[in-house]
Amino acid sequence: MGSRFFRRTGAGEIVQKLTVKTVKERSLVCEGDRILIAVSGGKDSSVLAWALSSIRPALKINYELSAIHISTDFCECCKKPVLRQRLEEWNIPFTDLFVPVINRLKEGKKMNCYWCSTQRRMELINYAVEKGFNKIALGHHLDDIIETFFMNLCSKGILLAMPVLLKYRKYPVNLIRPLALLEEKQIIACAAEKNILKAACTCPYGQNSERRKIREKIAAFTGNSGDVKRKILNALGAGDIDYLTEN
Amino acid sequence: MGSRFFRRTGAGEIVQKLTVKTVKERSLVCEGDRILIAVSGGKDSSVLAWALSSIRPALKINYELSAIHISTDFCECCKKPVLRQRLEEWNIPFTDLFVPVINRLKEGKKMNCYWCSTQRRMELINYAVEKGFNKIALGHHLDDIIETFFMNLCSKGILLAMPVLLKYRKYPVNLIRPLALLEEKQIIACAAEKNILKAACTCPYGQNSERRKIREKIAAFTGNSGDVKRKILNALGAGDIDYLTEN
Numbered sequence: 001m002g003s004r005f006f007r008r009t010g011a012g013e014i015v016q017k018l019t020v021k022t023v024k025e026r027s028l029v030c031e032g033d034r035i036l037i038a039v040s041g042g043k044d045s046s047v048l049a050w051a052l053s054s055i056r057p058a059l060k061i062n063y064e065l066s067a068i069h070i071s072t073d074f075c076e077c078c079k080k081p082v083l084r085q086r087l088e089e090w091n092i093p094f095t096d097l098f099v100p101v102i103n104r105l106k107e108g109k110k111m112n113c114y115w116c117s118t119q120r121r122m123e124l125i126n127y128a129v130e131k132g133f134n135k136i137a138l139g140h141h142l143d144d145i146i147e148t149f150f151m152n153l154c155s156k157g158i159l160l161a162m163p164v165l166l167k168y169r170k171y172p173v174n175l176i177r178p179l180a181l182l183e184e185k186q187i188i189a190c191a192a193e194k195n196i197l198k199a200a201c202t203c204p205y206g207q208n209s210e211r212r213k214i215r216e217k218i219a220a221f222t223g224n225s226g227d228v229k230r231k232i233l234n235a236l237g238a239g240d241i242d243y244l245t246e247n
Numbered sequence: 248m249g250s251r252f253f254r255r256t257g258a259g260e261i262v263q264k265l266t267v268k269t270v271k272e273r274s275l276v277c278e279g280d281r282i283l284i285a286v287s288g289g290k291d292s293s294v295l296a297w298a299l300s301s302i303r304p305a306l307k308i309n310y311e312l313s314a315i316h317i318s319t320d321f322c323e324c325c326k327k328p329v330l331r332q333r334l335e336e337w338n339i340p341f342t343d344l345f346v347p348v349i350n351r352l353k354e355g356k357k358m359n360c361y362w363c364s365t366q367r368r369m370e371l372i373n374y375a376v377e378k379g380f381n382k383i384a385l386g387h388h389l390d391d392i393i394e395t396f397f398m399n400l401c402s403k404g405i406l407l408a409m410p411v412l413l414k415y416r417k418y419p420v421n422l423i424r425p426l427a428l429l430e431e432k433q434i435i436a437c438a439a440e441k442n443i444l445k446a447a448c449t450c451p452y453g454q455n456s457e458r459r460k461i462r463e464k465i466a467a468f469t470g471n472s473g474d475v476k477r478k479i480l481n482a483l484g485a486g487d488i489d490y491l492t493e494n
Binding site: 153220222228231232 | 478
């Protein structure tokens with residue numbers, strides 16, 4: 001038989017397959033769930049929104065999807081119309097929430113990624129609880145989770161990563177990361193294939209340089225093998241502590 | 248002031264200082280302990296025996312030390328007399344125990360490091376229990392512990408290293424690793440300075456090649472920084488599961 005009998009699996013199908021696997025194995029989505037997707041407009045959260053809307057037939061579960069974008073006073077995101085249009089195509093209602101992060105900075109304090117994330121995460125949780133959503137979906141992927149694990153291990157000396165499913169003790173809402181089994185390169189390939197363009201503005205405070213360095217070291221350490229990275233994810237198990245809000 | 252007023256800390260002092268720190272912080276040695284040191288004749292366990300005998304004044308605790316060497320039917324260790332003499336100089340009684348490892352192999356089974364270790368570890372525990380020792384001291388150092396952690400993480404997908412203090416559930420004996428804060432290079436420097444020569448024969452089954460590969464990767468990952476490695480050790484906390492006997 002010639003190779004024409006074999007079809008190469010598309011990038012979108014890989015994303016769908018691994019998202020369904022994560023959702024099923026970790027029981028991330030249940031009948032009647034009201035899921036709020038946090039979308040920045042970047043590739044990760046956009047692919048997450050597409051994946052969650054397109055795997056409905058495979059999951060055979062009824063759930064509601066809605067998306068929220070948090071704008072800040074240093075990044076209003078000029079590409080929101082593109083994001084809104086894309087989400088409408090996938091039948092996902094879109095809300096824009098403004099959080100004045102810089103205004104909240106106490107005098108003499110400098111902006112940093114951790115503080116800004118905490119502000120936005122708290123607003124996200126408050127909004128979800130207020131509007132009756134019982135799940136918040138975040139677009140973190142396998143590489144994000146592994147990087148956080150190694151940064152905590154080597155810099156802070158603690159065993160802590162981003163949990164795939166986090167049941168908040170303080171709030172009636174769970175946090176889910178359905179892209180946990182996907183490598184960033186698989187998400188990039190899917191975004192390109194499905195024409196899910198990156199709409200997010202670049203944060204003026206720039207990329208976390210510590211994260212960039214650890215990324216290169218992890219690539220060397222794991223030989224960039226998805227299998228090794230997924231083994232590490234499995235080792236992290238059901239770690240239910242959230243890095244931002246439960247410390 | 249000239250530099251002649253400052254004395255460089257010797258390699259032996261570094262070993263003593265970090266061993267005392269580990270023993271105190273992890274409560275490894277208590278008043279009246281009867282400690283059995285497992286000695287191969289190699290640099291690690293020899294330095295361990297020297298350190299445990301020489302830090303008595305710093306610890307201000309009364310404890311008994313004894314050493315045991317396990318010979319196998321594939322490695323009888325031709326250098327035992329040197330080992331015995333060295334231990335006598337440190338006032339540590341020496342016992343030689345013969346374990347016929349190859350003879351115990353079931354037909355068709357091949358020798359491997361894990362199986363051989365388990366055989367020797369069980370004999371060690373049985374001997375300690377029989378003779379009334381309540382602690383077994385092993386010469387594993389920081390690099391051994393970090394390597395085991397990363398091998399388990401990347402190959403097996405489990406969070407498991409060598410505990411610094413292991414309280415066996417099945418046996419009335421604890422296992423301690425007083426060199427846990429020491430890097431291999433610090434032990435090598437101490438062995439050279441104190442003329443603690445390597446007396447062990449080389450195992451005919453050779454070095455574990457997986458361990459050698461992970462060693463190089465860890466060096467690149469941690470920048471060979473003792474501080475980073477000790478942070479990782481701290482992250483592993485009081486993990487009380489033993490790799491060889493409690494699975």
